[in-house]
Amino acid sequence: MLAIERHNRILEMLKENGSAAVSVLSEVLGVTEETVRRDLEKMEKNGELIRTHGGAVSVDQTTAELSYNRRFKAYTAEKVRIAKEASRHINPFDTVFIDASTTAYYLANEIKNIKNLTVITNSLKVISLLSDSGVRVVSVGGVLSENGSFVGNIAEKCIEKSLFANKMFFSAKGFADNFLILESDGAEAAVKQKMFENAKTKYFLCDKSKFGKVGHIKLTSADNVDYIITDRHFSEDERAYLDEHGTKTAEV
Template identity: 30%
Template sequence: MLQAERRNNIIQELHIDGTVHIEQLASKFKVSAMTIRRDLAALEKEGQLVRSHGGAVLPESMAQEVPYQTKLSSFKEEKEQIAKKAVELVPENSRILLDSGTTNLEIAKLLKSRRDLVIVTNDAKISMELLHSESTVISTGGELQKDIGAFIGTHVQEMLRNIKVDVVFLGANAVDLTDGISTPSMEKAYIKKLMVRSARAKWVIADHSKFNKQAFAHVCTFDEVNGIITDDQIDDQTRQQLEKETNVY
């Protein structure tokens, strides 16, 4: 098969499935993975796709960072449902790490009446929500991400390298059944990786709108976490496929 024909076929497959994977393409076209990587790089330069961890997606399917105020009003009932499930997984006298985001804000609202916890967060809104909590609350501090409300930067990274917690609730911008969890920026991905390393129990929290999407920077695969907590609006097929990979609540 000629190079141009192969690349046209890649684009056709991408428009059918929404995502393509290097190893599958290499097997299908009987070429090396390096050849497919070159094809994807060339097609990305033409603006026809965006390369992701292990493959590529259509540009419009890439999850982007959403301003805090927009997220606050999106899928509120679903996030409350997720929060109720999540707090059931918080043991007494435990150390909890709440990633930034509005779903974790709902978890914070349910935890703030407890007196037995140490709660660490890199989210300004969550810190304020816990202002009058009887539990110990620790904010990572750092550079405040404008319009998002998350703390980022080396200060956050250094703190996360030096703590150990019992449970982390990890926010997810995008969840892909093949590639796992991803987020729009390399820096946010690195912070989330450090969160995963710091915790004994690792739970991803994601409402149904986050599934079958990819973002720019890879965070982790399903075998690196204990499971995913989601809402009951996730479609049956996605749930069944996800349950083959990890625990789903």
């Protein structure tokens, strides 16, 4: 693939997803990570993107978040595979937190026929999806955001004081190279953190587009997560780190 073709493909991926990790670009483009880094350096000098630690973001991404609908349509097949694997960890009589991420919606679709299941969520889309199922749904309430999620002080206090779950399933803005799980929306992050505090076992649902992706809010770190379910293969060093900290992985 010629350099100009690689650059166009990189721009397409950034337009679709807002950001991309060097490792993902290397895999998609079929070139070494060093070649990708040289491409990103040149493209940044041309004002086409902004480099980050571990990848790049689109110029537009620095000023505005991707809309929910755009994110919903991105990496659909990968999110469905992740959701199917995550659903295998949910059993009758479980009480689970599900956040308002797009991946969580696909998970809700996989578990709607599980009997005697209770789902606690701040996602209006998940509530709507499960409303005609046999699942007991508990909404946290609060202010309805543009993304169709309940956030704010009411939502946070509701979870903090009244709601507990034996499992939590969540996604995030990005998964940094130093194993930090990052968010870019403070209101969403605050609700997720309350769920995190009141859940026994935590499952991070992370498609490959999130690796190396930036976010200015630390949600948590991989050390505090019990399972990471992803469509990306971890390196030996990454796996050794996760094993050392007791974080299990499922690669789909």
